[in-house]
Amino acid sequence: MALDKVGIAKRIAQELRDGWYVNLGIGIPTLVANFVSEDITVEFQSENGILGMGPFPFDGEEDADLINAGKQTVTLQPGASIFDSATSFAMIRGQHVQLTVLGAMEVSQNGDIANWKIPGRMVKGMGGAMDLVASAENIIVAMMHTNKKGESKLLADCSLPLTGVACVTRIITNLAALEIKDRAFHLLERAPGVSVEEIKAATEGKLIIPDNVPEMKID
Amino acid sequence: MAINKVVANAQEATKGVENGMTLMLGGFGLCGIPENCISEMVKMNVNDLTCISNNAGVDDFGLGLLLQKKQIKKMISSYVGENDEFERQMLSGELEVDLIPQGSLAERCRAGGAGIPAFFTPAGYGTEVAEGKEVREFNGKPHILEHALTADFAIVKAWKGDTAGNLIFKAAARNFNPMMAMAGKITIAEVEELVPEGTLDPNTIHTPGIFVQRIFQGVDYEKRIEQRTVRQKG
Numbered sequence: 001m002a003l004d005k006v007g008i009a010k011r012i013a014q015e016l017r018d019g020w021y022v023n024l025g026i027g028i029p030t031l032v033a034n035f036v037s038e039d040i041t042v043e044f045q046s047e048n049g050i051l052g053m054g055p056f057p058f059d060g061e062e063d064a065d066l067i068n069a070g071k072q073t074v075t076l077q078p079g080a081s082i083f084d085s086a087t088s089f090a091m092i093r094g095q096h097v098q099l100t101v102l103g104a105m106e107v108s109q110n111g112d113i114a115n116w117k118i119p120g121r122m123v124k125g126m127g128g129a130m131d132l133v134a135s136a137e138n139i140i141v142a143m144m145h146t147n148k149k150g151e152s153k154l155l156a157d158c159s160l161p162l163t164g165v166a167c168v169t170r171i172i173t174n175l176a177a178l179e180i181k182d183r184a185f186h187l188l189e190r191a192p193g194v195s196v197e198e199i200k201a202a203t204e205g206k207l208i209i210p211d212n213v214p215e216m217k218i219d
Numbered sequence: 220m221a222i223n224k225v226v227a228n229a230q231e232a233t234k235g236v237e238n239g240m241t242l243m244l245g246g247f248g249l250c251g252i253p254e255n256c257i258s259e260m261v262k263m264n265v266n267d268l269t270c271i272s273n274n275a276g277v278d279d280f281g282l283g284l285l286l287q288k289k290q291i292k293k294m295i296s297s298y299v300g301e302n303d304e305f306e307r308q309m310l311s312g313e314l315e316v317d318l319i320p321q322g323s324l325a326e327r328c329r330a331g332g333a334g335i336p337a338f339f340t341p342a343g344y345g346t347e348v349a350e351g352k353e354v355r356e357f358n359g360k361p362h363i364l365e366h367a368l369t370a371d372f373a374i375v376k377a378w379k380g381d382t383a384g385n386l387i388f389k390a391a392a393r394n395f396n397p398m399m400a401m402a403g404k405i406t407i408a409e410v411e412e413l414v415p416e417g418t419l420d421p422n423t424i425h426t427p428g429i430f431v432q433r434i435f436q437g438v439d440y441e442k443r444i445e446q447r448t449v450r451q452k453g
Contacts, residue, residue, distance in 0.1 A: 047321065048247040049391050059449040064250065064442035065378075065392040071248040071301070071445040080224060082390055084397040085247070085273070086329040090321030093306075093340065112345075123318070123384035124300030130348060131322030136340040 001193045002174040003218070007140050008216050012172050015140060016042050023047060023092065023132060025102030026070040028142040032101055043077070045097050045130040049088050052080030056167045069128065074158055091129070093135045100136035102129060104143050104168075106158040109205035111168040111180045113141065114160035126163060133164030145173035145202045152204035154178070154185055175199050177216060184208045189216045221383035221416045224408075224434045229259035232407045232433045236265055236372055239292075243328065243368070243399040244272040244282065245375040248301070248445050251392030252281050253376040255409045255437040269293040271368055273395050274323060275305045279383060280443050289313070297321035301445065317379060323365050325398055330367035330371070332401020332430070337366045373403025376437070377426070380410035381417075384431030385424045393425065400430045409437040 002013065009031035016022060016032075018040035024030050033044055033055070044053040046068040053068060054075035062073035076082075091097055106114040113133055116126040133139055146152055154171065170180045176199045177189040184206040186201060190213050200207060226232045233256055246252030252318070260268075261284050268291050274350055275294055276283035287290050293315035308314035319327070320342040326375050328336055339362035343349050353364040375396040378389035386408055388396055402408045408426075413436035 017419065033435060046391075048250070048394050056450045059453050062444060062447060062449055063389040063390065064444050067250050067391055067445070069247075071250070072448040073444060073446065074448075076390075082393060084393050085321070085325035085395045086398050089325050093322060093342070104288040120310065123306065123316075125298035125318045126320055127298035127346075128321035130320035130346060131340075134344060143349040162346045 003189070003191045006031060007191070007218055008172050008174060011177060011216055012140055012142055013037065014190070015025040015170070016040060018042070018100070021051065021096065022099045022101065023097050025129070027103045029101040029103060030070060034079070045088070046074070046092060047088050047092065047146070049083050049085060049133070051075065051083070052073070052077040052079065054080070080158045085217045087116045089131050092128070092131055095135055095137060096206050097136065098140045098203055099140065100132045101140045101142055102132065104141045104153065104162050105147070106153050106155055107141055107168050108155050108158045109169055109180065109184050111166045111169050112158050113163045114158040115163050117162065129163050133167045136167070138170070139168050141168050143171070143173055145175040145199070152202055154203045175202055186212050189214050191216055192218060221428065223382050224384035224428065224431055225382050225413070226433045226435050228355060229255040229437070230407065232409070233259050233263065233406065237267060238259060238265055238269045240265070240371040241269040241271065241284065243370040243373040243403055244270060244398035245394065245399045246272065246276050246281070247391065247394035249276065249281050249443050251376050251388065251396055252276070252396050253409050254376045256374045256407060256412050257281065257284060258384070260290070261288060264290070266290050267292040269295065270436065271295040271328070271370060272298050275299045275302045277301050277445065278304050278365050278396055280441070281437060293317065295319065295324070297324050314440060325395060326399040327365055327368040328395065328402045331369040332398060335367060337364055340365055351387070369404065371404055373399045373406040375400045375406065375408050377408055377410045379412045379414060380408055380434050381414050381419050381428070382434070383416045384408065384428030384434050385419055385428035386403055386410065386431065387423060388425050397426050400426045405432045406430055407432070408434045410434060411437065411440060
């Protein structure tokens with residue numbers, strides 16, 4: 001069975017390491033915060049100016065002045081801090097944030113990512129994504145393996161306007177976990193019950209398949 | 220005694236905002252936006268504005284109110300996804316739009332206020348954003364040249380302010396407000412609570428009064444929430 005959005009978020013949570021500062025993008029990445037192992041401490045950065053972002057507030061306790069980058073009401077963890085947008089992107093550009101997780105419309109085998117514009121149809125803007133992908137050392141893309149038409153989102157070259165070049169290091173999809181290196185997608189793990197053949201069929205770019213492809217362990 | 224920056228209200232604060240001017244407006248989404256001055260400019264009917272703001276409000280609130288009346292000629296923003304009228308005006312070509320990476324937008328405002336004419340950043344290299352811009356390599360990595368931004372008026376919103384123009388922001392409503400306050404030829408600050416000089420602890424000031432030319436206590440803040448997300452107790 002392919003993973004659902006929650007499954008993808010659970011698998012990405014396994015990539016977090018103790019002591020990391022992490023920026024989570026809008027959509028599936030936001031869900032990752034719900035599945036952090038109790039054995040580690042991480043702090044979430046929200047690029048509108050929060051470090052130490054907590055869960056959604058209890059009903060009735062929401063504060064219009066306390067939102068995340070997705071404009072959702074949030075809370076602060078003990079030890080949190082607040083800062084302006086220039087300081088926030090100093091953290092990002094200055095590589096003080098260890099991991100960025102974001103969604104994508106396309107990723108190429110070179111690690112290029114496109115996620116901000118469909119010419120003539122959808123123009124929402126890049127927000128902080130271009131700054132994040134240009135500077136982060138570890139970039140994990142969370143997305144479905146194929147688009148709504150069933151076409152692969154893991155391509156030889158992106159067709160949409162780029163957000164960043166040669167920057168994505170890892171991809172977690174509903175079908176697989178993959179690493180990008182040497183201009184190819186390297187298959188690391190299969191989603192539970194998904195075959196290597198299914199992943200191959202859904203991947204347009206160059207796919208390197210090792211002899212043994214273990215199945216993901218998802219609680 | 221500090222220099223007094225107090226004006227009566229939004230009407231007095233926005234005196235001198237004219238057709239064709241460039242404005243900076245603080246806020247992230249609807250959080251920390253200068254609600255009073257936006258309403259005033261809708262009433263004033265100033266047109267052909269260039270607005271520098273991270274977002275463009277929603278259809279019926281924030282900068283969306285100026286967009287509805289077609290008072291904005293050009294927007295300089297990083298993300299405009301929550302506004303259908305904006306997207307319509309942009310795709311039809313009625314509205315000129317310059318989309319720039321959020322960190323570059325913040326730094327360009329900061330640079331404008333800090334006397335730095337331009338800087339190199341890796342953000343946007345290899346994308347449409349880099350088109351026509353100087354590229355230079357530092358530490359083996361390509362960077363693009365981005366220029367500082369300034370404005371005829373910067374309009375910001377703070378939580379507390381004093382008569383000297385010192386500002387304190389609340390929580391994530393700080394966002395772009397401090398940098399924009401630095402980058403306005405005239406900076407207007409509207410605050411939820413205006414107090415006499417000497418009332419605020421100097422150690423806690425976020426924006427020093429030197430950056431603010433006009434300050435007033437706003438009225439009737441709606442502080443609309445864009446995405447109300449909550450969890451249940453227990």
